[in-house]
Amino acid sequence: QVQLVESGGGVVQPGGSLRLSCAASGFTFSSYGMHWVRQAPGKGLEWVAFIRYDGSNKYYADSVKGRFTISRDNSKNTLYLQMNSLRAEDTAVYYCAKALRDYGDYGVSDYWGQGTLVTVSS
Amino acid sequence: EIVLTQSPATLSLSPGERATLSCRASQSVSSYLAWYQQKPGQAPRLLIYDASNRATGIPARFSGSGSGTDFTLTISSLEPEDFAVYYCQQRSNWPNTFGQGTKLEIK
Numbered sequence: 678q679v680q681l682v683e684s685g686g687g688v689v690q691p692g693g694s695l696r697l698s699c700a701a702s703g704f705t706f707s708s709y710g711m712h713w714v715r716q717a718p719g720k721g722l723e724w725v726a727f728i729r730y731d732g733s734n735k736y737y738a739d740s741v742k743g744r745f746t747i748s749r750d751n752s753k754n755t756l757y758l759q760m761n762s763l764r765a766e767d768t769a770v771y772y773c774a775k776a777l778r779d780y781g782d783y784g785v786s787d788y789w790g791q792g793t794l795v796t797v798s799s
Numbered sequence: 800e801i802v803l804t805q806s807p808a809t810l811s812l813s814p815g816e817r818a819t820l821s822c823r824a825s826q827s828v829s830s831y832l833a834w835y836q837q838k839p840g841q842a843p844r845l846l847i848y849d850a851s852n853r854a855t856g857i858p859a860r861f862s863g864s865g866s867g868t869d870f871t872l873t874i875s876s877l878e879p880e881d882f883a884v885y886y887c888q889q890r891s892n893w894p895n896t897f898g899q900g901t902k903l904e905i906k
Contacts, residue, residue, distance in 0.1 A: 722886050724895040736893040784890025785833045789842035
């Protein structure tokens with residue numbers, strides 16, 4: 678069965694950096710695009726970033742462009758989100774999610790991890 | 800960026816009733832709209848993709864319709880487990896965007 682397990686969350690000061698990881702299993706990771714989606718406490722869902730199955734194409738929300746970098750290591754079945762210049766408004770649960778369709782740039786996600794909490798506070 | 804507006808913000812209904820949730824896009828997204836359900840403390844669950852296609856394992860009481868800018872998620876007869884928050888999402892343009900959500904609560 679598909680499993681996505683996020684890690685790397687925690688408390689960080691404003692202006693700091695953090696790298697999130699998402700370990701994937703139960704499907705051919707190298708064939709699917711992957712997303713990061715976040716949810717601030719008590720708020721709705723916000724799409725953050727997408728990476729194509731082979732890493733050749735990436736998209737970002739305007740709110741994180743230039744500060745966050747999505748990447749993947751298909752040999753390790755792992756997705757990453759490098760977050761720099763963190764702000765209080767980046768505080769959220771961060772979910773990784775698998776694209777519904779293989780290959781291409783597909784915006785719908787059929788499997789989600791349980792999320793990892795990032796808190797940006799001094 | 801395409802803005803999705805969901806209505807109503809909160810919908811109060813009883814089990815067995817029919818629920819109709821709306822999602823309106825600021826510009827056409829063709830049929831590239833999905834619906835998700837989220838319960839407290841849980842990750843979102845995909846219900847509908849490309850406006851009207853039920854995801855694997857989703858009960859037939861959930862249906863989606865619409866195209867262009869106006870979309871509807873219908874739950875034909877509410878079960879106790881259907882009370883949750885529902886989000887629409889467009890994949891027509893990057894960045895992908897979500898609506899702000901509709902909370903479906905027990906009346």
